[in-house]
Amino acid sequence: MTIFKEKDYNSKNKWKLNDSDLWFKGNEIESYNKQEGNPGVYQYDGKKLSYRALPVKTKSGQENHYSISTTFVKSKNGMLWFGTFGAVIGYNGSNFKIINDASLGLNDETGHLHIRSIMEDSKGNLWIGNNGIGVLKYEGIKAINFTEQQKLKKEDSKGNSLERVFSIGEDKLGNIWFGTLESGVWRYDGKSVKNYTKKDGVKSKHIWTIYKTKQGELWFGGASPSGVYRFNGISFERKY
Structure with missing residues (x-):
């Protein structure tokens, strides 16, 4: 068992x-501590645990803006993606790619990023789930607002929407699944989007996570109530 007596802060950049x-993710539940000095992540290379500062700077009063908010994703092309509340940051070993409000042209009128999940599908597309502006689909060159494209904002759907997305997964058939807050589970088969709710067995109002097993099955973890x-294939069964 390895015990880390100290962390290497000097190698942060x-x-x-x-x-x-x-x-x-960093030491703090939110934001970063004084020694870290900037939002970042820890890297363990088998011998040393080192802090790596992300290539972003926070503004006063927004120290939590670039805190890690998702699991990390290792892309098929070698890009490592980090999801923070205000940006998705990719690193390929030499360069960074930053997807943020500025690069997407977002503002107070359009709504801002509030990232809660990221997932790369089998075709290499990066899906970005937000609590507010819905799902973005990044194809390597540009990002489109999938929620707007499918007309699944509240103003369009007049009911459940695909705006508050906290989890994303892909099943073995290539279907993309989205877990939301208060709008059930959604499935995209490449052509259309279908919504599953309480009548279909989804009793939890908040789907926090979608986990894919080695066999390709998806498990959905929810809250309020927990399940x-x-x-x-037809509906959802509560297993726990």
């Missing part, structure tokens, strides 16, 4: 990428 690295669900 010496980014590098190894296939066997393990990555962790773990599995889709049987």
Whole structure:
């Protein structure tokens, strides 16, 4: 068992990428501590745990803007993606890619990023779930607002919407699934989007996570009330 007596803060800007690295979010539940000095992540290379500062700067009063808010995603092309509340930041070993309000042209009128989930599908598309402006689909060159494209904003749907998305997953058939707050679960088969709600067995009002097993099955974890669900092809069964 390895015990870390100290962390290497001096290497915070010496980014590098190894296939066997393990990555962790920062010390604080939110924001960052005085030694870290900037939003970032920890990298363990098998010998040393080092802090890597993200290539962003916070504004006074917005110290939590770039705190890690999602799991990390390792892309098929080697890009490592970090999801924060205000940006998705990719690193390929030499360069960074930053997807944020500025790069997307977002403002108070359009709504801002509030990222709660990221997932790369089998085709290499990066899906970005937000609590507010819905789902973005990034194809490597540009990002489109999938929620707007599918006319699934509240003003369009007049009911459940795909605006508050906290989890995303892909099943073995290539269907993309979205877990939302108060709007059930949604499935996109490449052509249309279908909504599953309480009448379909989804009793939780908040789907926090979608987990894919080695067999390709998806498990859905929810809250209010708590529950773990599995889709049987027609409806959802609560397993726990």
